Amino acid sequence: MHKALHPRAVALGFGHRHYPSSLLCRVHIPSASYAHVYTSRSFTSTWPMAQAQESGTADSTDKDPNTSADASVDGWPTTAEGLPDYTAEPRGRAKGVEWKLRAKGRNFVDFCRIKVSGGQGGDGCVSFHREKFVAFGQPNGGNGGRGGNVIFEASSNETSLQHIPHTASAPRGVHGKGSLMHGHSGKDLVIKVPMGTIIREVPSPEKEKDSDSGDEDNVPFHKLLELGETEAKDREMSKRWVLYPRLTNAWTTLPEGKINYFEEAQAWVAEEDRIVEARRAAMSKKPLLLDVNEHTEDNTAFMVARGGGGGYGNPHFLTTQNRAPKYATRGREGQTRWLTLELKTIADAGLVGLPNAGKSTFLQAVSNAHPAIAPYPFTTLNPYIGTVDYPDSYQVKVADIPGLIRGAHRNVGLGHSFLRHVERSKVLVYVIDIAAEFGVKRQVKGVDDWTPEEEYNQQEAAADTETVAAAPTVEKDTSVHADYSQPFEDWKTLLDELEAYQPGLTRRPSMIIANKADVTEVAPKNLQLFQKLALEEWARRRATINPGSSTAADADIRIVPVSAKYKKNIVKVTSILREIVEAEKAKESEAVKRQEQREQQDEEEASHVKATRRNILHAQSHGQSKVEE
Numbered sequence: 001m002h003k004a005l006h007p008r009a010v011a012l013g014f015g016h017r018h019y020p021s022s023l024l025c026r027v028h029i030p031s032a033s034y035a036h037v038y039t040s041r042s043f044t045s046t047w048p049m050a051q052a053q054e055s056g057t058a059d060s061t062d063k064d065p066n067t068s069a070d071a072s073v074d075g076w077p078t079t080a081e082g083l084p085d086y087t088a089e090p091r092g093r094a095k096g097v098e099w100k101l102r103a104k105g106r107n108f109v110d111f112c113r114i115k116v117s118g119g120q121g122g123d124g125c126v127s128f129h130r131e132k133f134v135a136f137g138q139p140n141g142g143n144g145g146r147g148g149n150v151i152f153e154a155s156s157n158e159t160s161l162q163h164i165p166h167t168a169s170a171p172r173g174v175h176g177k178g179s180l181m182h183g184h185s186g187k188d189l190v191i192k193v194p195m196g197t198i199i200r201e202v203p204s205p206e207k208e209k210d211s212d213s214g215d216e217d218n219v220p221f222h223k224l225l226e227l228g229e230t231e232a233k234d235r236e237m238s239k240r241w242v243l244y245p246r247l248t249n250a251w252t253t254l255p256e257g258k259i260n261y262f263e264e265a266q267a268w269v270a271e272e273d274r275i276v277e278a279r280r281a282a283m284s285k286k287p288l289l290l291d292v293n294e295h296t297e298d299n300t301a302f303m304v305a306r307g308g309g310g311g312y313g314n315p316h317f318l319t320t321q322n323r324a325p326k327y328a329t330r331g332r333e334g335q336t337r338w339l340t341l342e343l344k345t346i347a348d349a350g351l352v353g354l355p356n357a358g359k360s361t362f363l364q365a366v367s368n369a370h371p372a373i374a375p376y377p378f379t380t381l382n383p384y385i386g387t388v389d390y391p392d393s394y395q396v397k398v399a400d401i402p403g404l405i406r407g408a409h410r411n412v413g414l415g416h417s418f419l420r421h422v423e424r425s426k427v428l429v430y431v432i433d434i435a436a437e438f439g440v441k442r443q444v445k446g447v448d449d450w451t452p453e454e455e456y457n458q459q460e461a462a463a464d465t466e467t468v469a470a471a472p473t474v475e476k477d478t479s480v481h482a483d484y485s486q487p488f489e490d491w492k493t494l495l496d497e498l499e500a501y502q503p504g505l506t507r508r509p510s511m512i513i514a515n516k517a518d519v520t521e522v523a524p525k526n527l528q529l530f531q532k533l534a535l536e537e538w539a540r541r542r543a544t545i546n547p548g549s550s551t552a553a554d555a556d557i558r559i560v561p562v563s564a565k566y567k568k569n570i571v572k573v574t575s576i577l578r579e580i581v582e583a584e585k586a587k588e589s590e591a592v593k594r595q596e597q598r599e600q601q602d603e604e605e606a607s608h609v610k611a612t613r614r615n616i617l618h619a620q621s622h623g624q625s626k627v628e629e
């Protein structure tokens with residue numbers, strides 16, 4: 001059955017292909033109208049051809065499609081007319097995009113869960129020296145080695161959490177052997193984590209399961225296995241002890257009057273267990289929280305799960321009375337933790353903008369990064385970092401992230417979880433398309449009442465009736481008047497979405513890049529109005545934050561018109577960016593210095609108080625002794 005083309009497929013440049021609904025639901029572009037707005041200016045029916053010509057990378061633009069069977073436009077095989085054939089199997093880049101949209105070839109992961117377990121300790125050994133003419137040799141069982149630890153190592157070479165496994169268990173320690181051979185310790189398991197990772201301990205899901213299970217757990221072990229009491233005790237004992245074969249049931253079969261040294265040893269071990277348990281409980285009182293931030297040095301190691309201690313060999317229990325202890329202890333269990341890892345990319349500045357605003361183009365213009373650039377929304381699916389190099393070797397790291405759209409905080413578009421990658425940025429750089437069509441509402445039709453189910457139903461209904469998706473419609477703003485500015489509306493959308501993600505995020509030092517200023521038909525007029533409205537809005541927002549503050553010149557947001565595509569006015573942007581970043585860094589280092597000074601003062605005061613108290617006590621005791629004399 002021929003299925004109707006989903007509007008989102010149109011937006012992303014795909015033809016009448018059969019898309020599984022899972023793919024279509026992955027990129028939540030809620031309705032056709034939003035996508036079509038993008039088609040209105042830069043997106044034509046033959047856009048891949050246009051793009052290929054624009055980038056100059058197309059492999060087939062100069063080939064005659066009729067003569068070559070391999071002719072393709074941006075990965076799509078061509079029809080006889082030379083147009084991309086969307087019904088055919090995509091190749092190259094188009095295939096890559098499809099793969100990415102299905103989230104199959106995910107090469108960037110910024111959130112994951114992991115269960116880490118330290119290795120179990122090796123068991124101690126029960127052994128006695130054997131030699132000709134030495135009838136009863138001394139005990140010589142070796143101790144077990146300790147289990148390996150799980151260690152997270154900060155690494156500047158990693159950029160994703162893709163390689164983090166679901167579970168990580170360090171190897172166990174080797175058991176001790178006779179002739180006092182101690183077991184080797186298990187090797188530490190080192191997992192590299194990228195800079196910017198936040199590691200949080202979360203409650204164990206398994207523990208919850210345990211508590212949920214009914215009374216079955218309270219049934220004694222031996223009853224479950226239908227074992228005898230003694231046998232069950234043996235089994236229970238063997239969890240903690242390694243017993244010499246002939247010692248089995250020793251605690252029940254000892255002759256009258258004989259001291260049970262094993263009981264004595266059990267008491268020692270129980271006491272040690274209690275201390276170890278108390279220490280572990282004290283250490284795990286607070287859930288683990290580690291932040292691998294910009295102050296962390298490369299290769300810094302964080303222990304996240306300790307290995308268990310090795311068991312004692314039988315010489316450990318040797319006393320003057322008991323010359324042949326026939327028991328050794330088993331190794332302890334390693335520590336187990338459930339962790340979540342969240343990667344928040346570290347950059348000095350974060351680019352925030354609507355899809356197609358030209359964020360990636362700007363990053364490419366200012367840095368040596370080569371992000372994907374294309375005239376359709378959501379080209380960028382993962383954050384991308386570029387470094388701006390200044391002539392004096394100063395560097396500013398800039399993060400390019402996927403485009404935000406209105407309603408992103410309700411998971412519209414790609415959602416807004418990727419904003420975690422600008423959370424740590426010192427400066428926010430808003431990238432605005434200043435050539436956005438005047439009077440065209442770049443809004444998502446019916447976003448407010450959009451639900452995935454509704455969309456799914458619509459999709460199904462469309463498929464049943466075999467109707468082709470409606471032609472792109474551009475919703476014209478009927479209330480067009482002189483004060484309406486599309487770039488300004490876009491910027492307000494960005495501010496609202498940032499605030500919805502994290503209240504207060506828009507208070508960061510910011511600047512605005514009015515991109516696409518080369519589109520001279522609309523850009524100059526738009527810029528004038530945008531500047532006026534944006535400055536007013538910024539002043540209003542600042543006033544609401546701190547009603548006392550005036551609209552001082554230093555509080556104004558800087559707006560710079562640029563053309564990222566043709567690299568015009570770029571130097572001005574980079575110099576302003578550096579100015580803001582440097583000022584912010586200076587502020588930060590001043591705050592750190594002030595904190596250090598305060599700590600030093602507190603320390604000095606504390607030592608002074610201590611010294612005074614000591615002097616008073618000394619004087620008092622001295623006075624007393626004089627009185628006694």
Ligand SMILES: Nc1nc2c(ncn2[C@@H]2O[C@H](COP(=O)(O)OP(=O)(O)OP(=O)(O)O)[C@@H](O)[C@H]2O)c(=O)[nH]1
Nearest residue numbers: 355356357358359360361374378379380403564565
């Ligand atoms: N005329 C003109 N076009 C530009 C300029 N900057 C970017 N573009 C075009 O705008 C389109 C989108 O550019 P991108 O850099 O991919 O946009 P983006 O903001 O990264 O988009 P997403 O990754 O989808 O969020 C491309 O076709 C660019 O060639 C500019 O300064 N002038």
Ligand SMILES: [Mg+2]
Nearest residue numbers: 359360379380
């Ligand atoms: Mg991009």
